[in-house]
Amino acid sequence: MSSMKEAVTKLAAAHPRAQGAVYRYGTAGFREAAEVLDAVFVRVGMLSWVRALSTRANVGLMVTASHNPHRDNGVKLVDPDGGMLSQSWESFATDLCNAQEDKVADVLERICNEIGVDLAAKTPSDIHVFVGWDTRTHSPRLADLAAQGIESVGGAAERIGVVTTPILHHCVRSSNMPEEAELASVEGYRTKLGRAFATLVRTAKPSPAPQLVVDAAFGVGGPCFEALLASLDNEVRPKAEIRNVPTGEAAKAQEEADKLNNGVGAEHVQKKLLFPEQVPNLPDERGVRCCSFDGDADRIVYYRAMGESDSLNLFDGDKIACLYTYFIQMQMAALPDALTSGVKVGCIQTAYANGASTEYITKKLKVDAPRTKTGVKHLHHKAVEYDVGVYFEANGHGTVLFGREFISRLREAAPGLEDDATASAAVETLLALEQLINQATGDAMADLLAVEAILRADSMSLDDWDGFYTDLPSRQLKCQVADRTAIKTSDDESRVLEPASLQDAIDSLVAQYKSGRAFARPSGTEDAVRVYAEADTSAAADELATKVLQAVFDHAGGVGERPN
Numbered sequence: 001m002s003s004m005k006e007a008v009t010k011l012a013a014a015h016p017r018a019q020g021a022v023y024r025y026g027t028a029g030f031r032e033a034a035e036v037l038d039a040v041f042v043r044v045g046m047l048s049w050v051r052a053l054s055t056r057a058n059v060g061l062m063v064t065a066s067h068n069p070h071r072d073n074g075v076k077l078v079d080p081d082g083g084m085l086s087q088s089w090e091s092f093a094t095d096l097c098n099a100q101e102d103k104v105a106d107v108l109e110r111i112c113n114e115i116g117v118d119l120a121a122k123t124p125s126d127i128h129v130f131v132g133w134d135t136r137t138h139s140p141r142l143a144d145l146a147a148q149g150i151e152s153v154g155g156a157a158e159r160i161g162v163v164t165t166p167i168l169h170h171c172v173r174s175s176n177m178p179e180e181a182e183l184a185s186v187e188g189y190r191t192k193l194g195r196a197f198a199t200l201v202r203t204a205k206p207s208p209a210p211q212l213v214v215d216a217a218f219g220v221g222g223p224c225f226e227a228l229l230a231s232l233d234n235e236v237r238p239k240a241e242i243r244n245v246p247t248g249e250a251a252k253a254q255e256e257a258d259k260l261n262n263g264v265g266a267e268h269v270q271k272k273l274l275f276p277e278q279v280p281n282l283p284d285e286r287g288v289r290c291c292s293f294d295g296d297a298d299r300i301v302y303y304r305a306m307g308e309s310d311s312l313n314l315f316d317g318d319k320i321a322c323l324y325t326y327f328i329q330m331q332m333a334a335l336p337d338a339l340t341s342g343v344k345v346g347c348i349q350t351a352y353a354n355g356a357s358t359e360y361i362t363k364k365l366k367v368d369a370p371r372t373k374t375g376v377k378h379l380h381h382k383a384v385e386y387d388v389g390v391y392f393e394a395n396g397h398g399t400v401l402f403g404r405e406f407i408s409r410l411r412e413a414a415p416g417l418e419d420d421a422t423a424s425a426a427v428e429t430l431l432a433l434e435q436l437i438n439q440a441t442g443d444a445m446a447d448l449l450a451v452e453a454i455l456r457a458d459s460m461s462l463d464d465w466d467g468f469y470t471d472l473p474s475r476q477l478k479c480q481v482a483d484r485t486a487i488k489t490s491d492d493e494s495r496v497l498e499p500a501s502l503q504d505a506i507d508s509l510v511a512q513y514k515s516g517r518a519f520a521r522p523s524g525t526e527d528a529v530r531v532y533a534e535a536d537t538s539a540a541a542d543e544l545a546t547k548v549l550q551a552v553f554d555h556a557g558g559v560g561e562r563p564n
């Protein structure tokens with residue numbers, strides 16, 4: 001047996017799979033209770049190095065379970081372009097993680113043979129796997145297991161420490177681009193965002209920065225955003241106060257771990273339509289703009305408390321997407337035809353997008369709004385078909401991808417536009433947006449700065465932004481069933497194909513509600529079936545959602561108490 005094979009087998013045996021566990025590659029990678037993940041981490045560590053070798057480039061591995069409770073952890077694998085692991089590799093990851101301990105080396109060999117990688121060949125010295133982790137108490141240990149997996153197959157792990165998921169994506173992407181390689185670090189990330197943000201703010205009419213309260217969900221976004229804010233020039237720094245930040249003190253570790261994503265964070269606000277703890281402090285902060293990150297800071301939603309009843313006025317991912325699309329279209333309109341001819345702008349959504357947002361994008365802005373399956377990997381793949389591809393999930397996960405060709409066109413045209421101040425400013429703005437908005441993945445911190453910069457540049461108030469359109473009332477619920485994988489949906493997830501009786505039930509419920517729309521799909525990140533419903537009033541949306549949830553429970557083997 002070769003020494004590498006021996007090392008792999010030894011490591012796999014030292015960190016066996018949990019008894020009875022079947023690991024599934026979900027919407028964003030593996031995600032389970034932290035204590036059953038040891039085997040997954042050593043194995044995905046190995047696989048990440050094979051991916052690096054097969055692409056001859058740096059890749060990344062992030063330890064996080066994002067918006068899940070603290071008991072869970074997970075892994076997100078990042079490809080050389082900064083995107084999520086190619087879907088064609090997901091089955092390799094699944095096979096490797098579910099292999100018997102003494103078969104791990106064989107499965108790895110089979111994968112290597114299939115893709116033409118020779119693990120025994122001389123190790124290239126210039127590539128590595130970036131490993132980052134969030135603030136969960138078990139994350140450093142799992143990151144270490146991943147690094148051991150990488151090293152067991154002769155690979156190099158570059159530990160970048162406690163970072164948000166988007167910082168890790170940034171490092172991977174930049175490190176593989178010669179012109180950006182010097183920015184492939186946490187400091188480089190801050191430098192890049194700081195520069196672009198300052199450019200955008202300086203082109204705006206001077207106005208005092210509005211008060212902003214940030215809920216960091218007791219996740220990794222707290223310390224990372226504090227550091228980013230501190231690195232910005234005084235002159236442009238947003239007046240942001242960050243709350244729900246873990247202190248990092250050992251004595252408070254458990255207490256703060258319990259608070260992670262618990263009654264705080266983007267998921268709580270967007271799904272439950274409730275304010276998080278501490279944000280805003282009412283009644284003093286009535287009307288103040290607030291935003292929430294999720295646990296690994298790749299999502300953001302804005303909101304404020306409105307009126308005497310302090311109701312929640314939400315600016316979700318759809319509204320952020322509309323703000324971006326509106327602002328980009330405005331810059332496009334200021335460019336000479338030669339620069340925009342043939343340029344395609346699109347705004348990609350999922351079935352969770354509020355119907356009113358889709359109508360605003362297609363009818364008001366006259367921009368394409370195709371829909372894909374849930375999960376940013378699907379949105380991302382569609383967005384690259386456009387020269388400017390805005391994509392967002394309603395939950396606040398999204399970004400804007402600028403095509404290389406369009407950016408080169410803008411860069412080349414810039415010097416010749418000096419006599420046309422409007423066009424020149426629009427080019428500068430678009431180029432700065434491309435630098436600020438994460439080109440690899442949704443990024444709460446980058447999106448916060450981009451939203452703030454756009455609102456300032458366009459002298460827009462929250463009322464103006466809110467007035468783009470009024471959300472159709474909607475409600476999201478979830479329940480557990482015996483086997484959620486038994487539920488099969490159509491490609492865009494808007495219809496259940498199996499069990500057929502469930503879709504029949506949903507159809508007949510939807511027909512009873514004005515402007516009704518509803519669908520159910522198995523979650524890829526939680527052991528739950530999710531239900532979404534829209535109708536003409538909040539009460540009707542709530543009722544429709546509940547009835548559809550009951551239908552799921554009845555037709556798909558609900559467990560526990562029937563929802564009512």
Ligand SMILES: CC(=O)N[C@H]1[C@@H](OP(=O)(O)O)O[C@H](CO)[C@@H](O)[C@@H]1O
Pocket residue numbers: 027028066352374375376393395397522523524525526530
């Ligand atoms: C309705 C919803 O918000 N679903 C989320 C959630 O996926 P599910 O497959 O629905 O659990 O987590 C994903 C990863 O963070 C995110 O991409 C997606 O939008």
Ligand SMILES: [Mg+2]
Pocket residue numbers: 066067294295296297298299
């Ligand atoms: Mg997340």
